[in-house]
Amino acid sequence: MPIRLTERRPEVSPDRLLSECVPPPRFSDVRFGTYRPDPSEPSQSEALAVLRERGAVLAEPRRERSLWSRLRGSRPEPTGKPGLYLDGGFGVGKTHLLASLWHESTGPKMYCTFVELTNLVGALGMRPAVEALSAYRLICIDEFELDDPGDTVLISRLLGQLVEAGVQLAATSNTLPDKLGEGRFQAIDFLREIQGLAAHFDARRIDGPDYRHRGLPVAPEPLTDERVEQVTAELPGASCDHFVDLYRHLAELHPSKYGALLDGVEAVGITDIRELTDENVALRLVVLADRLYDRDIPLLAGGVPLDRMFSPDMLKGGYRKKYLRAVSRLIALAREGAGQPN
Structure with a gap:
């Protein structure tokens, strides 16, 4: 039967939710070297180059925040905005690239979908979630999307505190960060939160047909x-x-x-x-x-x-x-x- x-x-349990925050089996073996950009879509090669550059920095040991480490010449954390945001249609390899960045980086690191992240915060509570996630060097968020005002306020608050703690972010989505929530709720009423989220990310567009x-x-x-x-x-x-x-x-x-x-x-x-x-x-x-x-x-x-x-x-x-x-x-x-x- x-x-x-x-x-x-x-x-x-919350412990299981945290322990499962790794790339899913489908993406457990992907790497930058296994990504095959479409030659007719230059944005794919450009995104690969940007992610490789970010991955090269995150592959190095995390810099200690001390005068001695600066004098010693340790390689710094990535410069610029703390987050990379891959925007594009379905099947263009965004998740492949995101998982590859996670694999390339040294820990502690976390990988989850947007829904899994909101579920995790709901299970842990905001303060324990911030305390737990602030320990990560990199958090990768697949399928970033805002479905309702509650998610908007929650994620805006969460990511703002994680960025202040020095956490690096990477995300994929089918919607540009400053357009999140459009058509799903009165996004104009939450413009400050949405603009605050967008400010954390350097957005990169990836074009192409669904592979x-x-x-x-x-x-x-x-x-x-x-x-x-x-x-x-x-x-x-x-x-x-x-x-x-x-x-x-x-x-x-x-x-x-x-x-x-x-x-x-x-x-x-x-x-x-x-x-x-x-x-x-x-x-x-x-x-x-x-x-x-x-x-x-x-x-x-x-x-x-x-x-x-x-x-x-x-x-x-x-x-x-x-x-x-x-x-x-x-x-x-x-x-x-x-x-x-x-």
Whole structure:
């Protein structure tokens, strides 16, 4: 019998949340040398050069803040703004570069998604979070995004205190830092916080098509529900859940637990995928899609094609980029599940 994700209710301690703040398995072996810039997109080579330069400084031992260390000529921390911000579309290698910077740097260092960072602060509390994270030399934040005013104020306060503590930052996003929050809430009301966040970063644009879909069909043909159930019943460590049951179950779990929900799962089957119209349901599935992609878990999908999972209205709204990222990642996982090359 396949695993039922809907029967799992994992508990995740703050210590586990901190210990898991490393690049996901999909990016555990990437390095600057494995990044292949598109020759027709010069911004990719330019971003690689900037990240390599920052990585060369962070690869050196951290400079002690003392007169003796300055007299001794220790290599300084990176000059200029404390943060690098990689802005660009889906599948242009931003996460590859971010993880490569983390691998290149000496510790202590931390790697997380924006959602994982906000979840961590929620689990620890602001003051303990600042105390814990101030010890890091570098914090890499993937998929930086502001979804609501609460996140805006929280992250503005957190990063401001970390920068004051001397922490270096690096982030990826699909939105320029001074445009965060647009179309999602009244960003103009939080302009000071957004501008304060933007001031911490040197933004670098990376252009290009999504490498996962270059020359490939938009989405693989869905499997029949019967086929999904049959294959997952035969695969060791596979799960199988009905789409509606799964998203209802996700509503009962904090998003910080979605990763633990997948512990020991080797493949995920979902039957009867339907077009979504509820924003709350859709955003939870975006987080689940990210955790699946982080862990490189193949997907066996029945129902509507994955590129039709989010309604046309959703793909025109404020969360459009999040939904498109999720579709991109789910299609890549579904092609793995179907045994097709990506």
